[in-house]
Amino acid sequence: MKLVLGSGSPRRRELLAQLGVTPADIRPPDIDEDPRKGELPRPYCVRLAREKVEAIPCGPDEIVLSADTTVALGRRILGKPADEKEAAGFLTALSGRRHRVITAVAVKRGDQIWERDVVTQVKMKSLSNEELNAYLQSGDWHGKAGGYGIQGPAGAFIPWINGSFTAVVGLPLAETAGLLSAAGYPLYKAVS
Numbered sequence: 304m305k306l307v308l309g310s311g312s313p314r315r316r317e318l319l320a321q322l323g324v325t326p327a328d329i330r331p332p333d334i335d336e337d338p339r340k341g342e343l344p345r346p347y348c349v350r351l352a353r354e355k356v357e358a359i360p361c362g363p364d365e366i367v368l369s370a371d372t373t374v375a376l377g378r379r380i381l382g383k384p385a386d387e388k389e390a391a392g393f394l395t396a397l398s399g400r401r402h403r404v405i406t407a408v409a410v411k412r413g414d415q416i417w418e419r420d421v422v423t424q425v426k427m428k429s430l431s432n433e434e435l436n437a438y439l440q441s442g443d444w445h446g447k448a449g450g451y452g453i454q455g456p457a458g459a460f461i462p463w464i465n466g467s468f469t470a471v472v473g474l475p476l477a478e479t480a481g482l483l484s485a486a487g488y489p490l491y492k493a494v495s
């Protein structure tokens with residue numbers, strides 16, 4: 304049984320490596336990530352993970368895993384910022400407040416799909432102009448939902464989370480291991 308990572312996210316590859324899993328192939332999904340009118344963050348995130356996994360072609364001996372990470376500020380969906388200006392706007396909105404990070408994971412084998420989503424509360428300190436500008440300049444916000452990465456320099460902005468750290472980074476490992484086992488991937492047999 305081969306695992307196909309249906310994600311171009313380097314974070315997800317690294318997180319899978321933590322489970323001892325090296326994907327046989329990486330197939331990044333190409334789907335429309337625009338939210339629907341009035342769509343709330345959690346259903347949006349769950350829908351995207353499912354659409355990503357459905358978009359990845361796979362053979363009979365393959366299991367595909369895809370995921371989506373969305374930052375939610377109240378009802379507002381903060382995706383990956385298009386440019387530095389948008390990243391600045393996201394970070395200013397998140398500064399000094401609590402938000403939620405949702406990661407949904409979908410695993411496909413044949414015509415069956417297993418899904419889980421994890422919601423983590425995250426508090427960001429009030430950012431000074433100096434902190435904000437230094438972070439924007441670092442470029443670390445590129446390709447990250449909400450315009451920050453907790454695993455990088457922005458970790459200094461996060462005094463508190465309630466939930467799953469690995470989910471915030473892009474893949475909740477406990478739930479992912481559960482989904483892979485449910486789909487019949489030999490997670491622990493491989494390392495014994």
Ligand SMILES: Cc1cn([C@H]2C[C@H](O)[C@@H](COP(=O)(O)OP(=O)(O)OP(=O)(O)O)O2)c(=O)[nH]c1=O
Nearest residue numbers: 310311312371372447448451452453471472473
């Ligand atoms: C909030 C947060 C997000 N992220 C990243 C994880 C995801 O890669 C990204 C959210 O974008 P996603 O759309 O979930 O994923 P992606 O575009 O990187 O990859 P693919 O669609 O091919 O699976 O934000 C962090 O690395 N750290 C964080 O603290």
